[in-house]
Amino acid sequence: MTMSDNHKMWADLGMDVETHDLLCEALPQAFGDVFLTQENRPKGMDYYNMVVGDIHGIRPAELIQAQKNGQKVVGTFCIHVPDEVVLGSGAIATGLCSGSQFWVPGGERVLPTATCPLIKASLGARFDKTCPFFRICDLFVGETTCDGKKKAWEILATDAPMYIMDIPQMKRPEDFDKWEKEIKNYMVKLEELTGNKITEESLHEAIVTLNNKRKALKRLNEFRKLDNIPISGRDVLLITQIAFYDDPKRFTQMTNALCDELDKRKEENVSVFEAGTKRILLTGTPLSIPNWKLHQIVETSGGAVVCEEMCTGIRYSEHLVDEEATDMDGMIKNLTHRYLGNINCACFTPNDARIDDIIRLAKEYRADGVIDVNLKFCNIYDTEGYFVEKALEEAGIPCIGIETDYTDEDAEQLKTRIGAFIEMLGK
Numbered sequence: 001m002t003m004s005d006n007h008k009m010w011a012d013l014g015m016d017v018e019t020h021d022l023l024c025e026a027l028p029q030a031f032g033d034v035f036l037t038q039e040n041r042p043k044g045m046d047y048y049n050m051v052v053g054d055i056h057g058i059r060p061a062e063l064i065q066a067q068k069n070g071q072k073v074v075g076t077f078c079i080h081v082p083d084e085v086v087l088g089s090g091a092i093a094t095g096l097c098s099g100s101q102f103w104v105p106g107g108e109r110v111l112p113t114a115t116c117p118l119i120k121a122s123l124g125a126r127f128d129k130t131c132p133f134f135r136i137c138d139l140f141v142g143e144t145t146c147d148g149k150k151k152a153w154e155i156l157a158t159d160a161p162m163y164i165m166d167i168p169q170m171k172r173p174e175d176f177d178k179w180e181k182e183i184k185n186y187m188v189k190l191e192e193l194t195g196n197k198i199t200e201e202s203l204h205e206a207i208v209t210l211n212n213k214r215k216a217l218k219r220l221n222e223f224r225k226l227d228n229i230p231i232s233g234r235d236v237l238l239i240t241q242i243a244f245y246d247d248p249k250r251f252t253q254m255t256n257a258l259c260d261e262l263d264k265r266k267e268e269n270v271s272v273f274e275a276g277t278k279r280i281l282l283t284g285t286p287l288s289i290p291n292w293k294l295h296q297i298v299e300t301s302g303g304a305v306v307c308e309e310m311c312t313g314i315r316y317s318e319h320l321v322d323e324e325a326t327d328m329d330g331m332i333k334n335l336t337h338r339y340l341g342n343i344n345c346a347c348f349t350p351n352d353a354r355i356d357d358i359i360r361l362a363k364e365y366r367a368d369g370v371i372d373v374n375l376k377f378c379n380i381y382d383t384e385g386y387f388v389e390k391a392l393e394e395a396g397i398p399c400i401g402i403e404t405d406y407t408d409e410d411a412e413q414l415k416t417r418i419g420a421f422i423e424m425l426g427k
């Protein structure tokens, strides 16, 4: 696709092409600064560079083509919403979490300022007409995780076709029953949208397809446990972010090909980090594309990000859906278990399993320190930080809590704080 093809596509989508051009101008610079300055990147990163290089061109064009062929596109905002159901109905799932400051002012026009940037950017991207994914989707699926999102969906629904899943806030047996019912309702909704029946075969195939994607991501993350880490945290974050909207089969294939390359690096003890680099685990709120700020700061301050206990990290891929069942009831039960039981969002009470996970992951990835990241105005993760920091202290793992947003205004201050934290780890 040429740039003018893209412009025509964006105009046809009813986008504000002029304003969007400003984003197109800023992104390559930001991407170049964070990613292309790295030395000895794996060759397999070329694919992801290409995908991001034309982020609003390549994949949107594929989605539009699929729509012309009769397929529907479903956009989601949270990893609790099961993509298997979308795939099983013959539709395409795409993540919609927005990670750029570019969309925040548009969100602030309709939302209180004291809303987290992720929510503001999502609404801004739609109302400002500056993201093709937010124009293409036939259905937007929200959830009742945090209050900010719950109320924002009502505003988004004034402009976009919305469907809401009501996620329980506890994990008692009756909550699993409720989530199972929600998944069944979602299946009906998608059958209505697509005109296709979700069959035992189509749902099972979707479970296998998405498990294969998770397995590729798990394989990728394993390399971060090595002494000699053959890929940077920045690159793994980028790959994880792309996983949310790329074609799942192609993504799996490309990620496995990259892992083959990393296997060779492993044999040869190749590391992209200098000896003595401190291993950092990040925990907290999601880092949606193109939010690369923290990884960039950590990895240019003597640290390596070895794991993200986040929705844009290990939470997305660590747990598979049990593939054994092939009957409808069994598969829905397995999806219910995976999508309620195995995701430890701070919207749950209590949420001890997340605290246990942080300690376990810090040990598995041999983290020297943990950074507890909070997106500004995210009340639930901020509050849960009390337990996170307490548990880490008890486990003797150094930790700092930081709060940030999508602007660059705090970059210098963060560099100073994170730099001092990493230096302290060396002592």
Ligand code: SF4
Residues within 6 Å of the ligand: 077, 078, 079, 080, 145, 146, 285, 286, 311, 343, 345, 346, 347
């Ligand atoms: S942090 Fe919670 S609400 Fe946000 S994507 Fe993750 S599970 Fe969903």
Ligand code: SF4
Residues within 6 Å of the ligand: 116, 117, 118, 119, 145, 146, 147, 148, 149, 285, 286, 375, 377, 378, 379, 380, 381
């Ligand atoms: S970061 Fe916090 S406030 Fe923002 S959408 Fe996620 S849970 Fe809600």
